[in-house]
Amino acid sequence: MLGEGPHSTESAIGLHTYNSAADLTSGHVISLDKNEFLFDLNTKNACTRPLDVFIKLLSTSNVAKEFSHFAAVPLSRLRTVDAFFDHPELNKLGEIQVYEQTRVRAIHKKGHNYINASWIDGFREIRKYIVAPSPISETIAQFWRSIYDRNSVVVVTLSKLIDEKGKPFMPTKQGEPMTFDDMTIELDNIRKVRPTTYSAVLKLSKHSISTVKTICLITYMGWGTVGYPQRPSDILDLVADMNHMRTIMKKQGVAEKRFEESQRTPITLVCFDGFSRSCTLAALDILCRRLEASHAIGTPLVDVLDTIARLRMLRGAACMKADQFVFLSMAVLEYAIRHHLINVEDLDKICVNGFMIQSNPDTH
Secondary structure, three states: OOOOOOOOOEEEEOOEEEEHHHOHHHOOOOOOOOOOOOOOOOOOOOOOOEHHHHHHHHHOOOHHHHHHHHHOOOOOOOOOOHHHHHOHHHOOOOOOOOOOOOEEEOOOOOOOOEEEEEEEEEOOEEEEEEEEEOOOHHHHHHHHHHHHHOOOOEEEEOOOOEOOOOOEOOOOOOOOOEEEOOEEEEEEEEEEEEOOEEEEEEEEEEOOOOOEEEEEEEEEOOOOOOOOOOOHHHHHHHHHHHHHHHHHHHHHHHHOOOOOOOOOOOEEEEEOOOOOHHHHHHHHHHHHHHHHHHHHOOOOEOOHHHHHHHHOOOOOOOOOOHHHHHHHHHHHHHHHHHOOOOOHHHHHHOOOHHHOOOOOOOOO
């Protein structure tokens, strides 16, 4: 990460612990040493909130109280955003800035390399995800070019597969490939893997290169138009599916000598705006991996707000809505229960009545 800030003390904000070293309004960004990760157990100023304390506070809190703390988490205004302002026509939402330090580079037909997409780190992994909005007509070829050039092996979509004109930005039927500038995309092997989740194989070819790259497409259709999924287990399954398929696709790519074992093979997360649902999915993956790793050495740790604050060092508007914050808290709790990280005798002590808010039932 770029930038340095003074050593800061930990300050408590509501249910979660927020480290002022990650205070984005101050312009301070955690400076990592070699072999350190932004999301880990021992990174500078890493949260140390045990799972049992998280649950106790969760049981005595409510949506209104937590949202007031959540809304206080600032956005960065001091990171470099030059390219963002140089290409306003390529930004679906003009107010969502892309940092120079973490933006993905992808060649546009006009010669520049700006695209509204960001690198996001995973737990103990640099640049695990590419996070992007669903492309507009002007950026469709560039979108697929970024996936091809960066060896992304899994693409997860959380929104409709159309651009701002209502036209598809990828094939929707087998045997009907689509070409955008120098990129051709073919769709194959569509199947329903869960009630609201579909998978398919995409074959990407670049006209100037003979190598055809195979991508796993996972489309989740259960989020609805607003709100959050009623069943956190659906998204926990989605996280497990995308990580599993990434492992399979990487092994296949290495075996076929399309890339080396040491090369990064990011997961591309796509939603309408490129910072809400996609970043929520990345945050949940990070939270679950951190919970697992800390439990393995004795004390499971979880802090939703700290994770969001760190994500915002990489993509400024990550997880902006209160329902995403609430959803992450509920999903982490369900993950802990599902994986037996909570003692059976403590289950009856959990009360989340204060977090039961009405979500949009529309799942189309």
